[in-house]
Amino acid sequence: MKRRTFLIATGSLSVSSSSLLIATEADPIEPALNPRFIQSKQTVELDITVQQWETIAAAQAHLFPAESDSPGASDVNAQDYLYAILADANREDADRKLVKQGTIKLDEISQQQFKKSFVALNQFDRETSLRTFEQDGGRAWIMTVLGYIFEALLADPIYGGNPQTIGWQWLQHNPGFPRPQARFHQL
Amino acid sequence: MNDFNVCIIGSGAGAAPVAYELSKAGYSVVVLEKGRWFKNQDFTKDELLGIREKFTPDLRDEQHILELPRGDGWRSKPTLHSGWNFWNGSLVGGSSNFMSGFFHRLKPVDFHQLSEFGKIEGTNVVDWPITYTDLEPYYDKVEKVIGVSGRVVEHPFQEPRSSKDFPFPPTQEHPISKHIDKACDKLGYHAIPMPRAILSRPALDRHSCSYNSYCGSYGCSTGAKSSARAALIDQAVATGNCEVRTESMVKKISTNAQGKITSVDYFDKQGELQRVDAKIYVVACQAIETSRLLLNSTGAKHANGLGNDNGQIGKNLLFAGGGSGSGRLAYDNYSAVEQLELKQFGTFINRSIQDWYVIDDKDYGERQKGGTIDFVHLHPNPIARASRQIQGENGLVWGKPLKQKLKEHFTGGRYIKLECFCDWMPTDNTQVSIAPDLKDKWGIPSVKVRIDVHVHNLQAGWYLADKGATVLKQMGAENVVAFASGAPPTNLVAGGCRFGDDPETSVLDKNCRSHQVENLYVTDGSFMPTGGSVPYTWTIYANAFRVADHLLKELSGGRKAIV
Numbered sequence: 001m002k003r004r005t006f007l008i009a010t011g012s013l014s015v016s017s018s019s020l021l022i023a024t025e026a027d028p029i030e031p032a033l034n035p036r037f038i039q040s041k042q043t044v045e046l047d048i049t050v051q052q053w054e055t056i057a058a059a060q061a062h063l064f065p066a067e068s069d070s071p072g073a074s075d076v077n078a079q080d081y082l083y084a085i086l087a088d089a090n091r092e093d094a095d096r097k098l099v100k101q102g103t104i105k106l107d108e109i110s111q112q113q114f115k116k117s118f119v120a121l122n123q124f125d126r127e128t129s130l131r132t133f134e135q136d137g138g139r140a141w142i143m144t145v146l147g148y149i150f151e152a153l154l155a156d157p158i159y160g161g162n163p164q165t166i167g168w169q170w171l172q173h174n175p176g177f178p179r180p181q182a183r184f185h186q187l
Numbered sequence: 188m189n190d191f192n193v194c195i196i197g198s199g200a201g202a203a204p205v206a207y208e209l210s211k212a213g214y215s216v217v218v219l220e221k222g223r224w225f226k227n228q229d230f231t232k233d234e235l236l237g238i239r240e241k242f243t244p245d246l247r248d249e250q251h252i253l254e255l256p257r258g259d260g261w262r263s264k265p266t267l268h269s270g271w272n273f274w275n276g277s278l279v280g281g282s283s284n285f286m287s288g289f290f291h292r293l294k295p296v297d298f299h300q301l302s303e304f305g306k307i308e309g310t311n312v313v314d315w316p317i318t319y320t321d322l323e324p325y326y327d328k329v330e331k332v333i334g335v336s337g338r339v340v341e342h343p344f345q346e347p348r349s350s351k352d353f354p355f356p357p358t359q360e361h362p363i364s365k366h367i368d369k370a371c372d373k374l375g376y377h378a379i380p381m382p383r384a385i386l387s388r389p390a391l392d393r394h395s396c397s398y399n400s401y402c403g404s405y406g407c408s409t410g411a412k413s414s415a416r417a418a419l420i421d422q423a424v425a426t427g428n429c430e431v432r433t434e435s436m437v438k439k440i441s442t443n444a445q446g447k448i449t450s451v452d453y454f455d456k457q458g459e460l461q462r463v464d465a466k467i468y469v470v471a472c473q474a475i476e477t478s479r480l481l482l483n484s485t486g487a488k489h490a491n492g493l494g495n496d497n498g499q500i501g502k503n504l505l506f507a508g509g510g511s512g513s514g515r516l517a518y519d520n521y522s523a524v525e526q527l528e529l530k531q532f533g534t535f536i537n538r539s540i541q542d543w544y545v546i547d548d549k550d551y552g553e554r555q556k557g558g559t560i561d562f563v564h565l566h567p568n569p570i571a572r573a574s575r576q577i578q579g580e581n582g583l584v585w586g587k588p589l590k591q592k593l594k595e596h597f598t599g600g601r602y603i604k605l606e607c608f609c610d611w612m613p614t615d616n617t618q619v620s621i622a623p624d625l626k627d628k629w630g631i632p633s634v635k636v637r638i639d640v641h642v643h644n645l646q647a648g649w650y651l652a653d654k655g656a657t658v659l660k661q662m663g664a665e666n667v668v669a670f671a672s673g674a675p676p677t678n679l680v681a682g683g684c685r686f687g688d689d690p691e692t693s694v695l696d697k698n699c700r701s702h703q704v705e706n707l708y709v710t711d712g713s714f715m716p717t718g719g720s721v722p723y724t725w726t727i728y729a730n731a732f733r734v735a736d737h738l739l740k741e742l743s744g745g746r747k748a749i750v
């Protein structure tokens with residue numbers, strides 16, 4: 001599924017993803033990917049459905065929730081960041097497969113336990129499903145998803161996450177200098 | 188007629204002093220470096236540079252095989268997806284670009300451990316063919332030429348020095364240092380300023396340190412860190428006598444019927460095979476890759492690898508033994524002013540203790556080798572720090588509890604880390620051998636790296652870590668943990684081509700020339716038969732300067748213009 005479809009279908013048009021949509025229209029061949037997030041010279045189209053992206057976004061929000069005094073996954077563009085990571089052609093297919101299959105598994109667990117998709121669950125039941133998943137082969141998926149939330153939270157904003165250094169400010173982190181003017185793959 | 192006087196394979200701490208000295212003396216030098224040439228301005232404080240392994244090969248293209256003990260045998264696995272990586276920096280200047288520059292000299296006792304302490308069961312400890320006195324002038328030279336900052340203070344294991352003090356004053360110190368000094372005074376320990384391979388003021392055509400906390404594991408953006416690139420390669424190239432060929436991966440060193448090296452074959456950036464020849468060949472690719480290249484360079488006279496008739500190449504590989512630990516100074520326990528001090532950003536702790544470099548403690552056993560304790564900041568890398576907070580006591584931590592944990596970790600106190608260094612005992616069970624079935628992207632066979640830890644490393648590691656912990660506790664640190672580790676730090680590697688007087692039991696003679704190949708020298712850390720209880724880099728630099736002096740004598744009379 002094209003990224004464009006995903007955006008329209010989910011209606012998750014934040015400021016950043018609006019520009020992403022524009023980038024898509026301008027480039028109908030490559031999978032739509034906001035240049036803000038691109039980490040490789042080549043990207044691949046992802047075999048992850050709209051519903052699966054919704055599950056991922058819901059899991060990200062549960063694993064790293066927004067609070068009044070601190071940023072959550074959505075505040076640091078964690079979903080777009082993960083999309084870019086997986087669309088990086090330099091990534092191994094195994095990484096993409098891990099995320100996709102784990103997402104399917106999480107939804108299956110939710111269906112088994114609550115007869116609902118993960119997205120449709122309340123906070124309490126989401127916690128139960130994720131804990132079940134953790135005990136049932138899901139540790140790698142959870143750690144992977146959290147790991148990329150941390151990158152979106154704490155890597156230099158040049159990579160598209162950590163907007164206005166929101167992550168660094170929350171944790172009173174001093175980033176050092178000089179900060180990158182180009183991304184690692186552009187060196 | 189050769190293309191060059193000297194061909195050096197590698198451009199790191201073992202290679203660069205030779206390139207520097209010989210090119211300055213007017214000899215023509217070619218340096219073959221498999222990596223690219225990054226400049227100061229390329230080294231930004233971008234954590235993803237490290238996470239995405241920008242400066243090391245992609246393991247899908249180039250990997251090693253790890254062999255760890257299992258039962259009575261060995262369990263082999265390729266490093267791809269293993270969590271292990273033996274690459275430390277494939278670029279001009281090698282891994283010295285990413286060192287922390289904790290610089291300690293070896294002590295005189297390190298040169299004659301066998302005579303001093305006797306045989307330790309299960310180890311291959313030997314005396315060195317040279318003494319501290321032979322190497323001291325070159326330690327001194329390194330201080331001045333590449334730049335080492337520090338301050339000499341008296342302590343029980345202060346080694347003899349030909350210069351009274353360091354040529355550069357210590358780098359600026361963090362207020363934690365005075366807390367360590369106070370605790371050590373109380374305990375009767377000698378806290379010493381840790382020398383650093385970092386310029387504390389502009390000198391040697393390089394800038395001073397900019398004190399931004401991101402030093403170890405990062406390339407230096409000011410040139411203050413005394414990497415082989417910033418301190419030596421740039422200067423060697425400036426002579427006009429040194430040519431650095433980057434993205435040049437050596438396939439093989441070729442020899443003639445008499446066993447002498449005739450040329451080096453390497454793949455250039457385009458993957459085309461090229462050939463270069465020289466009068467003298469110097470190999471310095473870091474220990475594992477040096478052994479690999481020599482073992483792969485078979486010839487009519489060298490069926491087992493170049494200069495390997497006695498089968499010693501790759502044997503007695505060394506890492507660094509030791510332990511580590513940490514403690515936290517919780518901000519709540521300090522006044523507002525003290526909290527501001529503790530939060531200071533950028534300056535270094537720079538404290539070491541060497542009171543137990545030799546342990547003479549009846550409760551511990553017979554007098555024996557101990558090591559060095561360094562006190563350092565927790566590395567500031569925030570993604571790495573956050574990732575370590577995921578593991579909880581009862582499974583993974585996420586949600587609001589994870590966020591609270593992160594907040595507390597990052598803002599509740601200042602961490603101090605202990606890094607303890609003891610000898611990695613040389614044994615038959617830590618070694619490099621060819622892996623004929625695993626080839627890299629050029630089709631060159633890789634190597635198996637076999638690793639087992641000797642119990643002595645762990646004993647010494649525990650002893651030192653426990654001592655370090657007493658300092659942290661005396662300082663009032665909370666959550667103090669300290670432990671020995673048998674896991675080899677893969678960035679601290681030496682051995683594999685030990686030098687010695689006996690051609691039967693060593694690879695190199697005391698000048699680091701192959702016993703069997705008259706125009707082959709090895710100048711990285713491979714030469715070390717024992718490692719000492721400090722990081723290796725200063726000794727690698729010093730020894731390479733020593734060998735360069737020898738080469739200057741060898742070459743005198745054979746000077747010629749660059750071809």
